[in-house]
Amino acid sequence: xxxxxxxxxxxxxxxxxxxxxxxxRVPGVAAVxxxxxxxxxxxxxxxxxxxxxxxxxxLRRRTGGDDAGWHLKFPVDTGIRDEIRAPLADTLPGxxxxxxxxxxxxxxxVPVVRLRSARDVRHLVDxxxxxxxxxxxxxxxxxxxxxxxxxxxxxTWTEIEVELADxxxxxxxxxxxxxxxxxxxxxxxxxxxxxxxxADTGDAPRPPAAPGxxxxxxxxxxxxxxxxxxxxxxxxxxxxxxxxDAVHQLRVACRRLRSxxxxxxxxxxxxxxxxxxxxxxxxxxxxxxxxxxEVLDERLRARVEDLPRTLVLGPVKAxxxxxxxxxxxxxxxxxxxxxxxxxxxSLLDGLDxxxxxxxxxxxxxxxxxxxxxxxxxxxxxxLATRIERALALDPGEERDLALHExxxxxKRARYAADAARPTLGKPAKRxxxxxxxxxxxxxxxxxxxxxxxxxxxxxxxxxxxGESAFxxxxxxxxxxxAAEAAERELPEVWARASAPGLTAALTR
Numbered sequence: 123x124x125x126x127x128x129x130x131x132x133x134x135x136x137x138x139x140x141x142x143x144x145x146x147r148v149p150g151v152a153a154v155x156x157x158x159x160x161x162x163x164x165x166x167x168x169x170x171x172x173x174x175x176x177x178x179x180x181l182r183r184r185t186g187g188d189d190a191g192w193h194l195k196f197p198v199d200t201g202i203r204d205e206i207r208a209p210l211a212d213t214l215p216g217x218x219x220x221x222x223x224x225x226x227x228x229x230x231x232v233p234v235v236r237l238r239s240a241r242d243v244r245h246l247v248d249x250x251x252x253x254x255x256x257x258x259x260x261x262x263x264x265x266x267x268x269x270x271x272x273x274x275x276x277x278t279w280t281e282i283e284v285e286l287a288d289x290x291x292x293x294x295x296x297x298x299x300x301x302x303x304x305x306x307x308x309x310x311x312x313x314x315x316x317x318x319x320x321a322d323t324g325d326a327p328r329p330p331a332a333p334g335x336x337x338x339x340x341x342x343x344x345x346x347x348x349x350x351x352x353x354x355x356x357x358x359x360x361x362x363x364x365x366x367d368a369v370h371q372l373r374v375a376c377r378r379l380r381s382x383x384x385x386x387x388x389x390x391x392x393x394x395x396x397x398x399x400x401x402x403x404x405x406x407x408x409x410x411x412x413x414x415x416e417v418l419d420e421r422l423r424a425r426v427e428d429l430p431r432t433l434v435l436g437p438v439k440a441x442x443x444x445x446x447x448x449x450x451x452x453x454x455x456x457x458x459x460x461x462x463x464x465x466x467x468s469l470l471d472g473l474d475x476x477x478x479x480x481x482x483x484x485x486x487x488x489x490x491x492x493x494x495x496x497x498x499x500x501x502x503x504x505l506a507t508r509i510e511r512a513l514a515l516d517p518g519e520e521r522d523l524a525l526h527e528x529x530x531x532x533k534r535a536r537y538a539a540d541a542a543r544p545t546l547g548k549p550a551k552r553x554x555x556x557x558x559x560x561x562x563x564x565x566x567x568x569x570x571x572x573x574x575x576x577x578x579x580x581x582x583x584x585x586x587x588g589e590s591a592f593x594x595x596x597x598x599x600x601x602x603x604a605a606e607a608a609e610r611e612l613p614e615v616w617a618r619a620s621a622p623g624l625t626a627a628l629t630r
Contacts, residue, residue, distance in 0.1 A: 124208040124217045126363070131285035132201050132295055133310035134302060138280050142259065143305045145246055148297045151254060157243040162186040164239075165267070166316050167214070167231040174225060176327035177356070180316045181222070181231060185210065187241070194218045195314075196359065201295075206363075220462070224358035227467050233267040235319045246298075253287040254294055264319035277322035281310055333480055339493035340486030343386045344477065346541040350379035351473045358461060361409070369413045369457060376406040379473075381537040385497050391481035398476065401469040408460035412453035414572075419446045421573050425597050435590040441580060494542040495628040498550065501538040502625050505531040505557070509616050517609065522571050525609070529564035532557055542628070549627040556619035563615050567608035574601040 146154050164184035168174045174181055178197040184190055192208040192215055208215040214231065222231070242259040259282055266275045284298050299309075312318035320326040330348070334341030353375035360368035380402040383395035422442055426434060460466055480486075485493050508531045512524035539546075539554035581594030 127205045129203045134282040136280045136282045151246045152249040155245040162239045164237045166235040168234045172327040221359040224355045236265045238263045254290045266323035339490045340482045342490040343389045350375045373409045376402045381534045385538040388485040394481040412457045415453045435592045438593045490545045498538045499625045501535040505535045532561035570601045570605035
């Protein structure tokens with residue numbers, strides 16, 4: 123089984139003669155313990171076109187040291203990575219292969235670099251002998267694989283690496299860096315050994331070229347599309363790792379991209395984007411089961427926690443826990459099945475093809491400001507029509523459905539403004555903020571409607587087995603009141619989002 127370790131470290135330039143200062147003088151460090159030299163041998167893998175390295179991921183198979191095995195590292199922040207470790211094996215473990223699927227697709231990873239390192243290790247410990255950080259002086263020999271490609275096949279360098287132990291205050295790294303800096307030791311220009319090895323032994327991955335002519339509508343829309351496509355690829359392994367909010371973020375990227383295809387159909391040919399949009403709708407739907415279940419469960423648990431104990435009659439919390447466990451497992455299984463499907467991989471390939479050969483229409487060559495502003499105003503007008511229709515209806519199921527449709531229109535209008543922000547600036551940002559308030563309010567209304575239905579179902583089940591349905595009825599009343607409150611607030615919130623001049627300001 124793979125395990126995950128949060129790696130917080132900093133790297134520094136050095137030579138074989140660079141003296142390491144006495145770090146026992148760093149505040150909090152009582153002693154520096156020499157742990158000797160270990161020999162490490164690691165082969166790094168990537169796709170032939172270095173897709174992993176382009177996204178700052180590293181995959182290696184390492185022998186030597188106390189953590190021999192397969193290591194897959196995902197960037198979290200500057201100097202912070204999550205390292206997923208799997209036992210040593212001749213071939214890539216399936217669990218790690220799954221985390222790479224959105225990037226590797228149906229291809230394979232191949233050896234690209236071999237790093238052999240002599241690691242001189244010292245432990246920084248406190249007065250109790252507890253490990254605070256590990257400092258290593260690494261003498262590295264890099265070999266490009268296969269030999270004979272690139273500008274050079276081998277490189278050698280020395281670097282200093284300081285890695286925090288679990289639970290140590292990150293401020294220790296600042297104190298160590300200050301001490302190293304006084305001796306002229308500077309941070310490394312490379313984020314990782316692999317990045318340096320690729321740069322020194324051959325061609326390193328290059329960022330994709332900006333599509334379209336600068337300042338045109340095509341360039342603006344494609345830049346936004348690329349951002350969402352990259353988010354889908356990046357969130358895939360986060361969903362597989364069951365990281366917080368990952369399903370939501372992946373689903374949002376799908377929705378934003380699909381919305382952009384609809385909003386900017388004068389820029390990108392619908393014959394290409396409509397089929398992709400349908401596949402994005404399918405993927406968001408498969409993921410939505412998990413996300414919607416998560417939101418509903420959190421809402422109902424919070425409602426019950428807010429009730430006085432005297433009003434919680436019967437095994438209410440236990441029934442909610444059982445419901446969450448049963449439906450949560452099923453929803454996660456459905457989401458992972460979608461990500462493992464050939465249909466999903468085909469969608470990713472289709473999105474790549476769109477970026478590689480954009481289906482640009484005539485409007486794509488026009489001024490981004492004019493084309494995008496017109497599209498945003500059109501989506502805002504569409505939202506206005508749906509809001510006005512919903513508010514004209516009497517309270518009830520038909521109005522609930524109309525408000526749900528207005529919520530969808532609010533999302534599209536907001537996403538349209540977000541896509542235009544790099545081009546239209548503050549007016550688009552202001553419009554997005556106002557429309558987001560409408561979307562949030564309509565979202566609260568829809569959540570209350572859905573929760574009301576779930577509570578009624580739970581109440582019926584409880585009543586059917588002889589339990590008290592009192593608490594479920596009380597919760598139903600709370601959700602009914604929440605929906606009514608959102609409806610009362612909507613006219614005022616919409617008035618701010620439809621203020622005269624708000625959309626007119628989009629065109630400077």
